[in-house]
Amino acid sequence: MKLSQLFEDAAGKKVLMSGNEAFARGIFEAGVRFAANYPGTPLSEVGDYLKYLSDISTTFTFDYALNEKVALESCIGASWANSRSVAIFKHLGLNVAADPLHTFPYSGVNAGMLILCGGDPGILSSTNAQDNRMYSLHTKTPIIEPSNIQECKDFIKEGLRLSELYKIPLYIHVTTRLCHSYGVVTLGEIQEPTQTGHFEKDPNRFVNTLGRALNNQKKYFQIVSEVAKNRKIFHLLNKVKLWSKEKPRSNIGIITSGICYSYVLQACHKLNIKPPILKLGLIFPINREEICHFANEYELNLLLVVEELEPFIETFSKRVFCNFCNAMRDLEIHGKDYLPNTGELNTDLVIRFFANFFEVDNKYLLEEFSKKEEALKEILPMLPIRQPTFCPGCQYRPVFYALKKVTAKIYEEMGIQHIFSGDIGCYTLSEAYPYQLLDWVVCMGAGVGIANGMAQILNKNQKLIAYIGDSTFFHTGIQPLLNALKNNIDLTVLIFNNYWTAMTGHQELIATPEQFLKKYGDQSSTQEKSIDLINFVSNMGIENLVVTDAYNIEKLERIFYNTLQKKGLKVIIINEECALEKKRRIRREKKAELSKTQQPSNKVKSETYYTISDSCSKCNECIEFYGCPAINALYIDENIEANNDSRSRELRYYIDETMCVPEVCPGVCRQVCKNQMIHKTMINPYLKDEKKNSK
């Protein structure tokens, strides 16, 4: 969907949008004045949309904060000064923001405030699957969870209303599947943000010291239990699904929430069963009376709980019926004793769970499932996967290529083995073939962090190299580096200054040069000042500091070889923009340039191309060990389909023009070819088109 359409004033219109678009739209409709975010899947795009909104709006401010703690704290401040605010980040970010999260609810909020947090139960793009609902066991923050795209938008508005009503923050729980799904949404009215920003002093409430904190804690707990008891809220956010007007015949009931509700519905259809379903939108705190009422009303003797990861709802349900609900003390409750507590759920898993308890008339369904699974078990492991690698022309490739050579050489010459302390970003792909230069990954900032301790313990024949990207450096990387400096630890730190938060979709960060910042309008209220990472690190007073560009392999090898043999803390800054974003940026700028001069866009100057000569000896250095994906191979005999054994056939190596990025990469593959079989040519794109047409 076009960004301009996403923020269009068109109440009542039905549009298709993704969960992430719906969240951004909800934030817009609800008159939120301030939002802050640190990017992370599954919610990265919400920040991208809001950044656009802040650039075109005079009333809305958005901030790519340095990390999640700062994002959350900024939103607390905005809410205390009476404007609605939303903090947005991925589940892992809540760990970083956990400190304020445990205290500020004691003071509560003024204008409505939400924490929108995206979980990743399938670990599709994270390092763990932690179930953030568990945080509320000690923070007591109420949790609401949308189960479809419309609710993604509407729950933002409801959540802010409730937060304002009770003067406490609310937590919105959502997972990858919903964020990335599309559905039909009816747009709503747009509410203007409040325009006054005023903070009303109240030390008893806001200064959480000893006696005051205890007092505020009591008040806060009191409010949360009022939320729990409010029947109106229960019925506003939760829903009982019945399949017909008559009372259900089965004595089995289901409790579920979020995307799992859709799996439950499909499972019921497939099994042709019609149990009453309680779909929770408010997951915490639980209204005990209403849950009991659900069981009593439908005379349940069995309750099945369907949720991903931890038995959160299940545990609460069990407590309700054991300790509270007299009539239902021996209600049987099942959930995680059948369903897995790792990974995502799906309809098939729910069907199997239900089949244990319901009379199932189409038993063949389960047989088919097993048959299919047997077949898949044989076929799927045979299929080659498509392994991710750095983009064509990526500035990281020459770095890891050179590092691999140099560390191998040092091992040979001196018997010193290098250990690679990893961090999170595109450079994590250094783990993959052919580089394989990564020994662990834990969380952001942990690369230098873990090296801090290990470097002080290691024997002489092992040495450490730690990686960190620029976004990660400013997120949680400064303290571990200073700590290493303080102790002058024997460690080499590679800082990748690629100007963007690349892995999550090229968001800008504090180290993005001002002239590169993507602005959608003149109003841009986001970033006022950029900080030059090189300057910043230079001022730390690190004795062994080297700054280098990335596309010269010989130079890199020289620097690595010299630096790695030194003692104490060494820092090498690889200063080179992310190739993918640079390519896009150059194209953007070219386009803007052309539209300014009103030249037809096909009058582009001739371009550079790289080609592999026919006398290439197939040493595989470029294609396999350098591994730029723009270098590829074709079977010389066309008839691929006839021959099953691909290895006996002859290949021709070539550089794919559509993938090679000569405007960014200065032909690094030429540097790795010992036989000089890769050539640089100039070619006029006109000719290229003609060539294609004549084919």
Next chain:
Amino acid sequence: MADIFNILITGVGGQGAVLLGNLLRTYGLTSPLIKNVVGTETRGVSQREGSVSATTRYLIDSKIYSLDQKYEADELISALIPLNDAHLVLGLEPLETIRNLKYISEQTVVILNTHQNFPRNVLFGSEQEKKYPSVAYIIDLLDQFARRVIAMNFNTLSQTQFDNSIYANSIILGVGAQEFRNVFLKKEMGQIIRGNLKNAETNIKAFELGYKLISNY
């Protein structure tokens, strides 16, 4: 009461699976036959050449198209297709299509582009021990599971007809639309293509070529 109709698109990053999914969802929003639509796309870890799949799910009035399911309008929420439940698979790449065998069963029609995209790491990387299965094997396998498999090198067809292989997806879409005429109205599909694709006229021609393809054979 209504039935759910499931479309799965499989391919490699950059082949247009995401675009095709978008197009089909837009059709779902505007078509008079369709009461609700959801969908999603799953990309690999990177923007780069990874496996991609997209789903589109329609809620269609049972009177128009009956699959013996009885859903209410608000019951179509999950964008994921349950096991064995794809009705139409648009396979843009052979290997990626059998990777999604999970969804293919006796109710599935598979339109397969036999043009292969070799994962480079099979030739020169971490997967050197594994083979890219032959297209003959892939078609055979699909035949075992699916109701009907229509396999052809649509890239070549597009190249010979339109001097460029990029219209292959529109041809495939046309073949799929013809297979399920109760779901896809030809005129409305044309409008959606016109409104959402570059080179609309050639894409519509390609769609129509696909639409007539099977009856011409």
